[in-house]
Amino acid sequence: xxxxxxxxxxxxxxxxxxxxxxxxxxxxxxxxxxxxxxxxxxxxxxxxxxxxxxxxxxxxxxxxxxxxxxxxxxxxxxxxxxxxxxxxxxxxxxxxxxxxxxxxxxxxxxxxxxxxxxxxxxxxxxxxxxxxxxxxxxxxxxxxxxxxxxxxxxxxxxxxxxxxxxxxxxxxxxxxxxxxxxxxxxxxxxxxxxxxxxxxxxxxxxxxxxxxxxxxxxxxxxxxxxxxxxxxxxxxxxxxxxxxxxxxxxxxxxxxxxxxxxxxxxxxxxxxxxxxxxxxxxxxxxxxxxxxxxxxxxxxxxxxxxxxxxxxxxxxxxxxxxxxxxxxxxxxxxxxxxxxxxxxxxxxxxxxxxxxxxxxxxxxxxxxxxxxxxxxxxxxxxxxxxxxxxxxxxxxxxxxxxxxxxxxxxxxxxxxxxxxxxxxxxxxxxxxxxxxxxxxxxxxxxxxxxxxxxxxxxxxxxxxxxxxxxxxxxxxxxxxxxxxxxxxxxxxxxxxxxxxxxxxxxxxx
Amino acid sequence: xxxxxxxxxxxxxxxxxxxxxxxxxxxxxxxxxxxxxxxxxxxxxxxxxxxxxxxxxxxxxxxxxxxxxxxxxxxxxxxxxxxxxxxxxxxxxxxxxxxxxxxxxxxxxxxxxxxxxxxxxxxxxxxxxxxxxxxxxxxxxxxxxxxxxxxxxxxxxxxxxxxxxxxxxxxxxxxxxxxxxxxxxxxxxxxxxxxxxxxxxxxxxxxxxxxxxxxxxxxxxxxxxxxxxxxxxxxxxxxxxxxxxxxxxxxxxxxxxxxxxxxxxxxxxxxxxxxxxxxxxxxxxxxxxxxxxxxxxxxxxxxxxxxxxxxxxxxxxxxxxxxxxxxxxxxxxxx
Numbered sequence: 126x127x128x129x130x131x132x133x134x135x136x137x138x139x140x141x142x143x144x145x146x147x148x149x150x151x152x153x154x155x156x157x158x159x160x161x162x163x164x165x166x167x168x169x170x171x172x173x174x175x176x177x178x179x180x181x182x183x184x185x186x187x188x189x190x191x192x193x194x195x196x197x198x199x200x201x202x203x204x205x206x207x208x209x210x211x212x213x214x215x216x217x218x219x220x221x222x223x224x225x226x227x228x229x230x231x232x233x234x235x236x237x238x239x240x241x242x243x244x245x246x247x248x249x250x251x252x253x254x255x256x257x258x259x260x261x262x263x264x265x266x267x268x269x270x271x272x273x274x275x276x277x278x279x280x281x282x283x284x285x286x287x288x289x290x291x292x293x294x295x296x297x298x299x300x301x302x303x304x305x306x307x308x309x310x311x312x313x314x315x316x317x318x319x320x321x322x323x324x325x326x327x328x329x330x331x332x333x334x335x336x337x338x339x340x341x342x343x344x345x346x347x348x349x350x351x352x353x354x355x356x357x358x359x360x361x362x363x364x365x366x367x368x369x370x371x372x373x374x375x376x377x378x379x380x381x382x383x384x385x386x387x388x389x390x391x392x393x394x395x396x397x398x399x400x401x402x403x404x405x406x407x408x409x410x411x412x413x414x415x416x417x418x419x420x421x422x423x424x425x426x427x428x429x430x431x432x433x434x435x436x437x438x439x440x441x442x443x444x445x446x447x448x449x450x451x452x453x454x455x456x457x458x459x460x461x462x463x464x465x466x467x468x469x470x471x472x473x474x475x476x477x478x479x480x481x482x483x484x485x486x487x488x489x490x491x492x493x494x495x496x497x498x499x500x501x502x503x504x505x506x507x508x509x510x511x512x513x514x515x516x517x518x519x520x521x522x523x524x525x526x527x528x529x530x531x532x533x534x535x536x537x538x539x540x541x542x543x544x545x546x547x548x549x550x551x552x553x554x555x556x557x558x559x560x561x562x563x564x565x566x567x568x569x570x571x572x573x574x575x576x577x578x579x580x581x582x583x584x585x586x587x588x589x590x591x592x593x594x595x596x597x598x599x600x601x602x603x604x605x606x607x608x609x610x611x612x613x614x615x616x617x618x619x620x621x622x623x624x625x626x627x628x629x630x631x632x633x634x
Numbered sequence: 635x636x637x638x639x640x641x642x643x644x645x646x647x648x649x650x651x652x653x654x655x656x657x658x659x660x661x662x663x664x665x666x667x668x669x670x671x672x673x674x675x676x677x678x679x680x681x682x683x684x685x686x687x688x689x690x691x692x693x694x695x696x697x698x699x700x701x702x703x704x705x706x707x708x709x710x711x712x713x714x715x716x717x718x719x720x721x722x723x724x725x726x727x728x729x730x731x732x733x734x735x736x737x738x739x740x741x742x743x744x745x746x747x748x749x750x751x752x753x754x755x756x757x758x759x760x761x762x763x764x765x766x767x768x769x770x771x772x773x774x775x776x777x778x779x780x781x782x783x784x785x786x787x788x789x790x791x792x793x794x795x796x797x798x799x800x801x802x803x804x805x806x807x808x809x810x811x812x813x814x815x816x817x818x819x820x821x822x823x824x825x826x827x828x829x830x831x832x833x834x835x836x837x838x839x840x841x842x843x844x845x846x847x848x849x850x851x852x853x854x855x856x857x858x859x860x861x862x863x864x865x866x867x868x869x870x871x872x873x874x875x876x877x878x879x880x881x882x883x884x885x886x887x888x889x890x891x892x893x894x895x896x897x898x899x900x901x902x903x904x905x906x907x908x909x910x911x912x913x914x915x916x917x918x919x920x921x922x923x924x925x926x927x928x929x930x931x932x933x934x935x936x937x938x939x940x941x942x943x944x945x946x947x948x949x950x951x952x953x954x955x956x957x958x959x960x961x962x963x964x965x966x967x968x969x
Contacts, residue, residue: 183855202857207857219852219855219856220852221844221845221849221852221853221915222848222849222915223847223848223915228841232841232842232845232853232858233842233853233856234857235838235841237838242838242839243836243837244836244838244841
């Protein structure tokens with residue numbers, strides 16, 4: 126391949142992309158030199174992956190232009206990208222677990238025998254072996270990918286990229302699932318690629334990694350290009366400030382004091398696989414405890430484990446000071462714990478049924494007369510009372526939930542939990558999919574519930590929301606709690622620092 | 635710069651063997667056990683004529699099962715193979731008996747009918763993105779209806795061409811080794827199985843079949859033309875249905891338009907018993923052939939023991955449930 130280290134390999138300019146209802150990218154630009162590692166950072170939804178998927182032919186751009194080695198190109202398909210020397214290693218590894226390492230690397234480009242439809246398995250394995258040797262990786266080409274560890278699977282992906290003679294290798298959060306030693310190994314290979322003249326794009330949430338591996342950093346925010354800086358000239362604080370940048374703070378609300386600080390829920394040493402590692406926290410009566418972190422930090426997994434939806438590996442959960450055995454959501458409900466999932470439509474509500482039916486659905490047994498008949502007068506009274514208490518805006522109790530707004534639906538779910546005398550409410554992204562106007566109503570509801578003495582956990586990826594609502598804030602990164610802040614004096618920058626902090630392995634919390 | 639060799643963490647899982655190999659071994663052991671039990675219970679079971687009966691019964695179902703094995707490994711399902719087989723045999727009969735075409739032309743017409751139906755299935759699934767369960771359920775009824783329409787609701791006999799039946803039921807083997815009169819039909823099964831096995835393990839089509847069933851999106855992102863290969867897999871299943879249609883016509887010396895529905899379930903059962911995973915990505919031809927033999931041996935043995943037909947069905951149904959359950963258990967252990 127022609128070209129020397131330092132030559133401009135990729136130029137993307139004015140790239141825009143709309144998905145139905147969303148401007149994913151607005152006039153973004155990006156460039157990459159031969160023999161550099163260029164980090165791409167930003168919050169969830171900043172558009173990093175979208176931009177790179179356009180370069181890799183997964184998505185097509187709506188506007189803008191892409192130049193490779195100084196020539197304008199169209200990249201309509203992943204195949205076209207490969208032929209142009211652009212390879213992407215996706216966040217979710219895209220390997221075929223039932224095929225061997227070698228079969229995965231050369232899928233679609235298998236060496237053939239004299240009859241062109243017959244595969245040459247021997248040549249296939251030899252080619253893979255040579256690739257692995259070139260990278261000093263110890264993987265048997267004939268091993269099924271399902272049997273390889275995640276780090277090894279990543280090496281297979283890298284070998285696959287190289288087998289395409291890729292000049293541009295894009296890695297989408299490659300370190301997310303790796304251990305410290307595995308990351309060292311990955312970085313060794315990335316440096317080798319760089320020294321061989323490959324341009325590497327490194328998408329990452331982990332800012333401390335940038336210093337170790339990247340030459341330049343481009344920051345994106347809300348689908349827009351913010352800035353590109355030389356890594357050695359920038360501090361992590363500067364980069365974080367560019368990432369959060371926005372100033373759409375609403376007036377800082379008065380967070381009321383917690384009146385009765387008795388501990389309602391105490392969780393010690395909760396672990397579940399790689400998703401949740403040794404998580405401990407406590408929750409007080411009347412308190413809103415915010416769970417902050419990036420998508421995939423393990424917050425929902427914590428909630429599901431506490432709620433009994435997933436079984437934890439280890440956990441010590443105490444409710445009102447007493448050890449609680451929670452093996453199923455049913456157990457959790459009996460302990461007075463309610464979980465309001467992110468996806469209300471799928472898990473929280475029977476959309477085709479009316480408001481009253483939804484409110485009493487979980488506690489129907491309380492409203493029975495003889496022979497299992499439902500006591501309609503009592504369900505009606507109970508539902509009516511909750512509709513008034515929570516100010517649920519519905520024309521009648523007979524209104525189908527489907528026809529209510531997102532915010533009102535959320536309230537119906539809350540009402541459902543209140544009929545079960547729930548003391549602890551876990552809200553997972555309570556304002557997702559709810560328009561701005563209805564958000565403040567949800568906030569008001571949460572404050573009201575806390576004021577009435579409910580203990581609330583609020584998982585949210587929106588920093589302003591976390592800051593506005595929480596008495597205390599717990600920040601998670603990669604399954605661990607990396608920081609705890611008081612809601613009163615926390616800042617977006619502080620949370621972001623904890624949310625991107627790779628916790629020291631040996632640290633006991 | 636030092637580039638040291640690396641020690642990556644080994645796989646965290648203890649896997650004894652490839653799971654489909656385990657199931658294949660289990661299936662083979664089960665087949666032996668079944669044969670031993672029936673031969674102890676009935677002296678007639680291992681009689682030559684009865685063994686030939688088992689082989690004949692396996693031939694048609696086995697060939698259908700070969701085709702559906704590809705479809706299942708690729709991550710789809712084909713419910714239409716039984717009635718497509720019927721339509722193929724009717725088309726063969728129409729060509730040979732009604733249009734007085736030479737027998738080979740009739741055979742080709744039958745196989746082509748199957749291939750065409752398979753191609754339509756493939757188009758519905760790959761291009762129109764209709765779930766394969768629904769698309770092939772539709773094809774099941776379309777083929778069933780067409781078979782009745784084309785035949786005029788009546789069986790068509792191959793009375794003008796006795797050589798058609800003779801070719802299938804005669805025995806080349808018996809000619810070479812006197813006394814060992816294994817019908818040629820059975821040889822067709824083994825021939826088809828051999829070809830299917832080679833396609834699955836040594837060709838591009840086979841490799842992509844596994845790739846699609848293993849992770850379709852990954853295959854697509856690797857530049858594999860998933861749509862085209864999916865169509866090819868369904869077309870291949872159609873070809874095997876066509877061959878099965880020709881064979882069943884030759885064996886019965888007639889095309890029976892009302893036959894066929896229910897064959898697809900036996901074929902799918904054979905594949906699953908043989909270790910083909912309904913979630914795709916795993917399976918083998920050898921396993922499917924063993925599975926087909928388990929079903930026909932079981933049916934045959936129960937009949938010899940005068941177990942009523944209804945109960946035979948209950949038993950095969952139970953076996954399928956057990957086989958699928960074993961598959962799920964293995965999968966859970968892997969995770």
